[in-house]
Amino acid sequence: MFLSETYRKIAAEGLWHNNIVFGQNLALCPLLAVTGTATNGLGMGLATLVVITASNGLISLTRHLTPNEIRIPIFVLLIATLVTLVDIIMNAWAHELYKVLGLFIALIVTNCALLGRAEAFASKQPVKLALWDGFMMGMGFLLVLVVLGAAREISATGLLFANASVLLGDSFKFLEVTLIPHYSGFLLMALPPGGFIMLGFIIVGKRLLDQQFAEKKVNAPKNSAINSKESS
């Protein structure tokens, strides 16, 4: 394996065991607000990924300077500055992208997961690990956003990744598919209550998978468990 044990553990934590949404139940406000479609989820996920990685790195870099008593105001200051800088710079130099992602960048400020990672991880760990943790937490969040967005979009409209080419460019037109033709639509799923309902189903699904993994580990001897996991 080309990643060391620590890095692999951080990746598994971010992507699955301690996922921002599933494990920490954080960031539900931006999550439910933008996941009406898979494309919007992807946009929000990408913007968050960049900012959480950068904020983790910055906070880890200044961790020796930060006294324990005033760490929260300093984190808030750093994150708010970072988000505003990204917002201004993108508006000026990447205006086309900004027109699509701009809405999501302002929403990142409402994402408590950034502060959560700063407090729980970045303020105590070296820069390299903090960057990796931010990246993996961001990836985990991106994953949930896209899965929830896709589930809601399919159940609401029967389409998947509608208008992805607006966000990613025309070369990604192939992502846009009609999964259920002549679908009459299920409005509830596109509205905020649908987000809560679908999130509930997805969390149940994740718990069931965890349970199955745990049972397999108990029932089968160690070696065959690894083999069956690889073969399945």
Added chain:
Amino acid sequence: MNIDPVLVERLKQHPRKLLDFLKRWLEPTHLEKLRPKLEFQTGVLAGFSLIASILLGLTNCSTESTIQQRLKEDLIHSLSEVVPDSLHDNDLLQDTVTVPSADYKLGNQETLMYLAKKAGQVTAVCFKLIAPDGYSGAINMIMGVDREGNILGVRVLSHKETPGLGDKIEVAKSDWILKFATKSLDNVKPEQWAVKKDGGEFDQFSGATITPRKTVQAVHRGLQLFKAHQAQLIKP
């Protein structure tokens, strides 16, 4: 003038000393001793705030003109969407007239009209309008009308309607908004300026009726605003 070589040597030492001092000061063990002190905490918070303000200020100053330029390009682009370039030879942003629009519920007390002129004669008028009562907030639109009062085109600039349902008013997501072209107060009767559900001639979306209804009504009011000032606007 003679410069003492000893002085030069001492000056050269200076930055190196400063750097050494900074390195020692930033040593984690040294900072650990400083952190519980109140004056250090105050200083750190002040320092972070100062750096943040300087960074934000510098970035804002250095990008402000670029952002203004980008917004202007956006406006020119939207204007050219609803008023074809072939219809004018002037700079739309320079030829403007302001008309009162408080009675038309278009979100503004006054509306800025961009005049498209060819050889000095007004060929089309373009203006922004707002449907203040969309399903979840205001819908900002831009509309072009030729001198006879026929719609050249309508585009949505920004809105907060439900993604996947109400956002079909965007031209990127559906061609619904293109149906307004060539419509006017003469060729569509007042009661026909509504969605089909209300007995009008414009389609609604499945799952979203309010968004297209309010859009149609705002466009209708926009045409009425144009008609009220038509004589003043199209005179050469």
